[in-house]
Amino acid sequence: MSAQPAHPEQVRHHDHGTWLVRFTSRVLVVCPRCGGRALVVPRPGLASPKYFSELLYQPRRLSCAGCGAVAEWTAEQQGGGLVGAVVGGTEDPFFRRPLWLQTHCAGRILWAYDVEHVDALAAYVAARLRQRHASPTMAMFARLPVWMKSARLRDQVLAGLATLRALAQRTAPADRSDAAHERGDRPRHYGSIRFRGGAY
Numbered sequence: 001m002s003a004q005p006a007h008p009e010q011v012r013h014h015d016h017g018t019w020l021v022r023f024t025s026r027v028l029v030v031c032p033r034c035g036g037r038a039l040v041v042p043r044p045g046l047a048s049p050k051y052f053s054e055l056l057y058q059p060r061r062l063s064c065a066g067c068g069a070v071a072e073w074t075a076e077q078q079g080g081g082l083v084g085a086v087v088g089g090t091e092d093p094f095f096r097r098p099l100w101l102q103t104h105c106a107g108r109i110l111w112a113y114d115v116e117h118v119d120a121l122a123a124y125v126a127a128r129l130r131q132r133h134a135s136p137t138m139a140m141f142a143r144l145p146v147w148m149k150s151a152r153l154r155d156q157v158l159a160g161l162a163t164l165r166a167l168a169q170r171t172a173p174a175d176r177s178d179a180a181h182e183r184g185d186r187p188r189h190y191g192s193i194r195f196r197g198g199a200y
Helices: 020-025 052-056 115-126 154-167
Strands: 012-014 027-030 037-042 060-063 070-073 076-078 081-084 101-105 108-112 129-131 193-195
Touching: 020 052, 020 115, 101 154, 108 115, 108 154, 115 154
Parallel strands: 012 129
Antiparallel strands: 027 037, 037 060, 060 070, 076 081, 081 193, 101 108
């Protein structure tokens, strides 16, 4: 599904089963060296994945335009399989760096990977009518927390998403959100998914 920014006249949202992992092709994070905005993307030169799930295993590169920091990530190999990253939470799935796009919202932390992710969330939250995909098991919207789906909190969540969209345009360490902390918001097992395909 192609995510588009929400508009006031939008009243219906069709959930086509978009997975959260789809938004990991670009992840804005806090640079481990300078604390400014860094970018995590698939390593240059790789073929485009055939399935979104392959994004969990693609080698990644972290780079910071501000200080020149560069880091590489590759999935751990165990036997004939790769141990993939686990998406979700306020750290990026690969380097475990705090996400750049975080803000306090309705007493919680609202986060996103990049602007495309923000726009997809805004389109869902703004909709008055929401049509769910037939198979929502791995669908991102079906798995959103209740407070993000609440009509009562809609305006607060949309305001928070607008804050994230503005934050995405900032790069300096001083621009970092006070919600972008140095630890995860919840403990989670790292690398619980196995991919039977060998190394990239």
